[in-house]
Amino acid sequence: xxxxxxxxxxxxxxxxxxxxxxxxxxxxxxxxxxxxxxxxxxxxxxxxxxxxxxxxxxxxxxxxxxxxxxxxxxxxxxxxxxxxxxxxxxxxxxxxxxxxxxxxxxxxxxxxxxxxxxxxxxxxxxxxxxxxxxxxxxxxxxxxxxxxxx
Amino acid sequence: xxxxxxxxxxxxxxxxxxxxxxxxxxxxxxxxxxxxxxxxxxxxxxxxxxxxxxxxxxxxxxxxxxxxxxxxxxxxxxxxxxxxxxxxxxxxxxxxxxxxxxxxxxxxxxxxxxxxxxxxxxxxxxxxxxxxxxxxxxxxxxxxxxxxxxxxxxxxxxxxxxxxxxxxxxxxxxxxxxxxxxxxxxxxxxxxxxxxxxxxxxxxxxxxxxxxxxxxxxxxxxxxxxxxxxxxxxxxxxxxxxxxxxxxxxxxxxxxxxxxxxxx
Numbered sequence: 001x002x003x004x005x006x007x008x009x010x011x012x013x014x015x016x017x018x019x020x021x022x023x024x025x026x027x028x029x030x031x032x033x034x035x036x037x038x039x040x041x042x043x044x045x046x047x048x049x050x051x052x053x054x055x056x057x058x059x060x061x062x063x064x065x066x067x068x069x070x071x072x073x074x075x076x077x078x079x080x081x082x083x084x085x086x087x088x089x090x091x092x093x094x095x096x097x098x099x100x101x102x103x104x105x106x107x108x109x110x111x112x113x114x115x116x117x118x119x120x121x122x123x124x125x126x127x128x129x130x131x132x133x134x135x136x137x138x139x140x141x142x143x144x145x146x147x148x149x150x
Numbered sequence: 151x152x153x154x155x156x157x158x159x160x161x162x163x164x165x166x167x168x169x170x171x172x173x174x175x176x177x178x179x180x181x182x183x184x185x186x187x188x189x190x191x192x193x194x195x196x197x198x199x200x201x202x203x204x205x206x207x208x209x210x211x212x213x214x215x216x217x218x219x220x221x222x223x224x225x226x227x228x229x230x231x232x233x234x235x236x237x238x239x240x241x242x243x244x245x246x247x248x249x250x251x252x253x254x255x256x257x258x259x260x261x262x263x264x265x266x267x268x269x270x271x272x273x274x275x276x277x278x279x280x281x282x283x284x285x286x287x288x289x290x291x292x293x294x295x296x297x298x299x300x301x302x303x304x305x306x307x308x309x310x311x312x313x314x315x316x317x318x319x320x321x322x323x324x325x326x327x328x329x330x331x332x333x334x335x336x337x338x339x340x341x342x343x344x345x346x347x348x349x350x351x352x353x354x355x356x357x358x359x360x361x362x363x364x365x366x367x368x369x370x371x372x373x374x375x376x377x378x379x380x381x382x383x384x385x386x387x388x389x390x391x392x393x394x395x396x397x398x399x400x401x402x403x404x405x406x407x408x409x410x411x412x413x414x
Contacts (some may be wrong), residue, residue, distance in 0.1 A: 002381050009153050013160060014219035017167050025171030025185060043225045059379075062345075066375050069228025076319075078262070083322060087229055091186055092367060094355065095226050096349040099219045100186040102168040102313065103346050104193015105159060106213035109206050112199055113308050118340070118363050120267040121276065124260055125309040127341070128277050130318055131259030136251030136373070137339030138194065141331050143244035149237070150332045 007048060014098050022094035034088035039083060043069050099111045156211045158204075163212075166192045175357055182245035186355045190346075218289055220345040227352075227371035234368035239335070241369075248338045249376050253384045256280060257393045264302075266402040275302025279385045281310055282344050288386050310344075318342070319350035326358035333359040337366040341373030348374050360370035363380050 015037040022033040047065030051057060054062060073080055144150045170188035178182070189390065196214075197204050203214075231238065238245065260277030275293070279285035281303050286295075293299040318340070326336055333355050340351030352370045356363050 004219060006153055006204075010215045010218040011222060011320050014215060015222055017160070017163055018222065020164065021185070022170045023163075023168045025174060025192040032306060036179035037222075038267055039227045039386040040229075042221050044221045047221070047225070047263075053395040056269045062224055063375070063378055065224050065388060066231075066371070066378075069225045070231045073229040073232025074235060075233065077232070081235040081237065084233060087226065090226065092226060092363070093175075093353055095223050096156050096184075096186040096353055097167050097189045098163055099216065099223060099349065100346060101170070101189040102159075102194045102212045102216045102219055103311075103315070104166070105162060105191040105204065106216065107190075107194040107312060108199050108204060108207045109209045109213075110198030110308050110311050111194075111197075114312055116164045116253075117305050117308065118269075120269055121305040121309045122313070123181050123314060124264045124267065124269065124273075125306050126264045126317055127262035128256040128306060129310065129314050129347070130321060131255035131257070132252050132280055132342050133255070133318060133321065133337075135255030135258065135340045136213065136341070137325070137331050137335045140244045140248035140373075143247050144241055144332060147241055147243050149244065150336055 017098035018095050021097045032089040036087050055110045178322045180327045182357045231364040253389050271298035272302035274393045274397050276306045278389045281306035285384050315346045318347045319354050323354035324349040328331040334369050337369035339374040339391035340370045341375035
């Protein structure tokens with residue numbers, strides 16, 4: 001299997017797991033959950049195809065997938081209302097749970113490496129994460145007020 | 151990477167998803183625990199080397215699926231941007247300027263603590279960025295990963311992978327409940343340039359402000375897109391030089407004190 005086929009299989013598989021979570025956690029019916037996930041997967045695959053075009057592959061795939069999703073959801077794009085209505089049935093949190101489950105299952109290999117580090121890295125990492133989140137949020141708060149958006 | 155042949159991973163994810171979603175959102179006063187957090191912790195426990203449930207190779211397969219599954223989250227968030235495009239255009243200044251906070255916030259808060267803990271030049275690598283893959287590549291090219299700077303960035307990478315999402319989810323939940331910062335501002339803050347951390351952070355904002363769900367995701371998605379595009383350049387040309395300068399400045403005081411002590 002080549003890389004793109006592998007990615008397609010992984011997308012479909014993780015999409016199915018998202019549908020399962022959507023049914024269990026948010027009481028959405030199977031039909032709406034599977035249809036919503038299917039539309040999300042198709043958009044992801046279109047983005048993946050776009051990112052492979054010559055000249056466009058200089059930017060990361062995540063960028064092109066974002067751009068394709070944004071364009072499809074623009075009010076002026078034909079059928080955007082339908083896409084939004086269908087995909088709205090898939091809850092954001094249901095999408096995140098399988099992703100973080102995969103992340104969790106890969107942590108074991110980092111635990112061994114982590115044991116070799118000094119404890120000092122823990123407060124430093126927490127400060128790094130807090131700093132990037134809080135400073136951006138504080139600047140955003142001031143500028144949003146100034147722009148009259150909030 | 152043979153995705154289908156490693157069915158054990160997918161079965162485990164299925165079990166984790168069923169358990170996590172059944173548990174649902176758990177709230178203890180200011181703290182919000184989301185299903186994604188249960189999933190991360192459950193997965194982490196299962197993969198614990200002592201239990202020998204998963205081989206290192208299987209863990210690598212899980213790590214390989216992670217960015218692909220993440221693409222579906224990127225689609226989900228991207229679909230919220232279109233309907234809110236005029237709202238985002240109205241706040242283009244905020245979207246642009248908040249990136250300054252993302253890129254320098256790590257140094258401003260992290261570096262003084264690293265220097266205080268006497269981490270040496272590792273402080274620079276450890277705090278110049280959120281230490282995700284592109285940031286490691288920059289340090290690897292400039293200093294090599296065997297240098298103090300390289301050890302620093304790898305340490306924050308490993309520690310960030312283990313605790314970053316958990317920490318941001320809880321921190322964001324508490325800050326959101328305090329109600330000082332607007333949920334739109336928090337949403338932009340959550341676009342830290344790592345998918346799992348953004349997901350954990352956005353999840354907590356939405357749990358606190360469910361009525362603004364769509365706008366929150368639109369702001370977070372737009373901010374994260376900005377971090378993706380600008381990230382490499384800003385951290386190479388601005389954050390890294392700033393971290394180096396600030397380190398040289400702060401460590402001057404420290405070595406003065408050190409020599410003074412030695413004289414006594």
